[in-house]
Amino acid sequence: MPRVFRVMRKDPDGLPTVSQTSLGVRPGVDVDLDPQNSVVVNGKGMSVAPTWRDINVNRIPKRLRPILRGAGGSVHTFCFRTGDGDFVPGAFATGLTLEQDSATHGNVVPAEAAPLATYEAHLAATRPAWQVDET
Amino acid sequence: MASKPLTMNPNYTAMVRGTRELHQLVADGKDDSPDADAVRDATDGPWEALSEIERNRVRNLSEDLYSLVEQPPAAQPMTPQAQAKLNDAFEARQRGEWDRALDLLRVWRAYIDPALVSYLRGSIWLEAGDPGTAALFYEHAFKCQGDNQNYLAMFLYALNLADPAAARNRAEQILHEHGKYSPVVVSRAADIKFMSARTTSEAEAHRVFELLEPILKSTLAEFEQQDPSKIDYKSYVMALALLGFSYEFLGKWQAAGEFYSRGLQLDPYNDALLVARGILLYGTSPRALSDLDMAIRTGSPLIWPYVFLAHHALLNGRFEECRRLCDRALNMNGSAAVMSEVSEWMAIAQAGLGFPAEMVRASFDNAIRLDSSSERAKRNFAAFEAAHKPITINIWETRSPGAVRTSGLAERRFAMAA
Numbered sequence: 001m002p003r004v005f006r007v008m009r010k011d012p013d014g015l016p017t018v019s020q021t022s023l024g025v026r027p028g029v030d031v032d033l034d035p036q037n038s039v040v041v042n043g044k045g046m047s048v049a050p051t052w053r054d055i056n057v058n059r060i061p062k063r064l065r066p067i068l069r070g071a072g073g074s075v076h077t078f079c080f081r082t083g084d085g086d087f088v089p090g091a092f093a094t095g096l097t098l099e100q101d102s103a104t105h106g107n108v109v110p111a112e113a114a115p116l117a118t119y120e121a122h123l124a125a126t127r128p129a130w131q132v133d134e135t
Numbered sequence: 136m137a138s139k140p141l142t143m144n145p146n147y148t149a150m151v152r153g154t155r156e157l158h159q160l161v162a163d164g165k166d167d168s169p170d171a172d173a174v175r176d177a178t179d180g181p182w183e184a185l186s187e188i189e190r191n192r193v194r195n196l197s198e199d200l201y202s203l204v205e206q207p208p209a210a211q212p213m214t215p216q217a218q219a220k221l222n223d224a225f226e227a228r229q230r231g232e233w234d235r236a237l238d239l240l241r242v243w244r245a246y247i248d249p250a251l252v253s254y255l256r257g258s259i260w261l262e263a264g265d266p267g268t269a270a271l272f273y274e275h276a277f278k279c280q281g282d283n284q285n286y287l288a289m290f291l292y293a294l295n296l297a298d299p300a301a302a303r304n305r306a307e308q309i310l311h312e313h314g315k316y317s318p319v320v321v322s323r324a325a326d327i328k329f330m331s332a333r334t335t336s337e338a339e340a341h342r343v344f345e346l347l348e349p350i351l352k353s354t355l356a357e358f359e360q361q362d363p364s365k366i367d368y369k370s371y372v373m374a375l376a377l378l379g380f381s382y383e384f385l386g387k388w389q390a391a392g393e394f395y396s397r398g399l400q401l402d403p404y405n406d407a408l409l410v411a412r413g414i415l416l417y418g419t420s421p422r423a424l425s426d427l428d429m430a431i432r433t434g435s436p437l438i439w440p441y442v443f444l445a446h447h448a449l450l451n452g453r454f455e456e457c458r459r460l461c462d463r464a465l466n467m468n469g470s471a472a473v474m475s476e477v478s479e480w481m482a483i484a485q486a487g488l489g490f491p492a493e494m495v496r497a498s499f500d501n502a503i504r505l506d507s508s509s510e511r512a513k514r515n516f517a518a519f520e521a522a523h524k525p526i527t528i529n530i531w532e533t534r535s536p537g538a539v540r541t542s543g544l545a546e547r548r549f550a551m552a553a
Contacts, residue, residue, distance in 0.1 A: 021172070029176075047179065056175065056178055056179050056182040056183075057154070057182070057190070057193060057194045057197055058153065058154060058157050058174065058175045058178050058182075058197070059175050059179075062166075065198065065201075068194065069194045069195055069197070069198040070154075070193065070194035070195060070196065070197030070198040070200075070201075071194075071197075072154065072157050072158070072161070072197050073175070074166055074167045074171070074172075075166070075167075076167055101183075102183065104183075105183050
């Protein structure tokens with residue numbers, strides 16, 4: 001699995017919150033849906049980066065300012081990491097692949113057209129594999 | 136290396152604007168609000184499009200924006216090393232190395248007054264081409280040191296570039312209580328109000344100019360009570376110029392001329408004042424010609440000195456000089472009516488110089504294309520076609536100096552780049 005980072009909220013168990021703005025996607029924004037409510041496979045998906053320092057500075061929790069100047073994200077969010085492989089396109093997890101759109105950004109997308117609920121379930125299933133990494 | 140503004144591409148501009156908005160929300164305690172999340176969402180796309188240099192610039196700007204609401208670092212006594220680094224920052228700014236100047240200020244800020252840090256940051260951002268960011272830092276400098284109203288004047292200046300409507304509101308507040316502010320601030324506020332009034336209705340413009348007149352006079356009196364060595368002459372001249380412009384718009388030309396002359400005594404090469412007085416005196420005093428000539432020598436970007444001197448040369452049969460001045464004017468910004476008349480003068484000068492008929496026709500065609508209502512241009516064209524060539528007698532119909540002055544003054548009412 002490629003090593004990726006994403007800023008998300010954290011549940012009491014230390015794992016990311018499953019929601020549209022944490023471990024999940026915003027339909028119509030992060031992914032496009034067809035009339036049957038299936039996710040269109042067009043490169044869009046859940047946004048990730050190869051290191052947390054590459055993420056939009058306005059999302060990096062501001063407690064990390066001593067490490068990264070200007071961090072302006074909510075203190076209620078955390079930089080989560082999963083995977084250990086190279087940041088390259090390919091299989092990510094069950095039903096999911098990583099699409100890379102630049103050296104510093106990619107999207108976790110459905111491996112094939114699937115109902116939104118299925119795609120969301122696949123994303124949620126990765127929850128145990130994420131851990132906070134703000135080093 | 137010459138100082139050059141930063142390239143403000145749309146993604147970078149959107150990122151900077153979003154970052155400033157986010158910091159404003161954080162300052163208002165809305166760090167974790169839907170509004171803040173909306174700003175973060177809106178900056179994701181632009182962020183992805185930025186180069187690494189631009190990303191670093193935004194990170195550093197965001198860090199510097201925290202200084203607007205946070206306590207400054209504990210002040211440190213100046214050391215030779217800090218002094219050297221701050222000198223480096225000044226020199227980097229002069230060279231247009233904006234990022235380096237800002238980096239040095241960030242690292243060594245504890246060694247200088249926080250108000251000065253913000254003032255310098257504002258100046259760097261202004262020169263780098265981002266008046267919106269500059270305004271935030273200038274405003275903070277004034278908050279830190281409220282007795283230094285030069286910071287407030289700079290804030291108004293930057294705000295007017297970034298957000299003219301907000302600047303006008305602030306200027307109106309200041310003018311309403313002008314006695315509480317320094318003449319430098321009142322002059323700046325009056326300038327903003329004056330410039331905005333020029334685009335309003337005639338009645339509203341008159342009301343504004345009449346409102347500004349006593350304020351500006353009182354401001355001048357305040358300047359004149361100051362120790363001459365401490366007067367901000369740039370602002371003083373601005374107040375004199377504004378009074379002159381106000382009187383000009385009110386049709387009080389003698390008073391206008393007197394204020395222009397007072398301004399020129401202090402700033403003899405001020406092209407806006409030279410042009411203003413030159414137009415006002417055109418056709419009535421030889422001083423008009425020397426003013427307009429001097430304005431050209433100072434490199435004025437205004438079209439008017441070229442137009443008036445071209446007209447003067449034409450009336451005096453100096454066709455080559457007229458042609459040269461028309462050529463310059465036609466490459467500048469001017470209304471269609473002005474450009475049409477200049478093209479007409481160009482045609483007459485070309486005819487007088489014996490240019491090929493096709494060139495003369497092209498200039499007349501240009502004049503008529505620019506202003507199809509110019510019956511005079513059409514009559515002069517017809518006279519050219521009917522005349523025996525070469526043309527050795529004056530067959531042309533031209534306007535008098537007084538008529539050219541009157542239309543020039545009228546055009547300047549709402550197009551003056553003072």
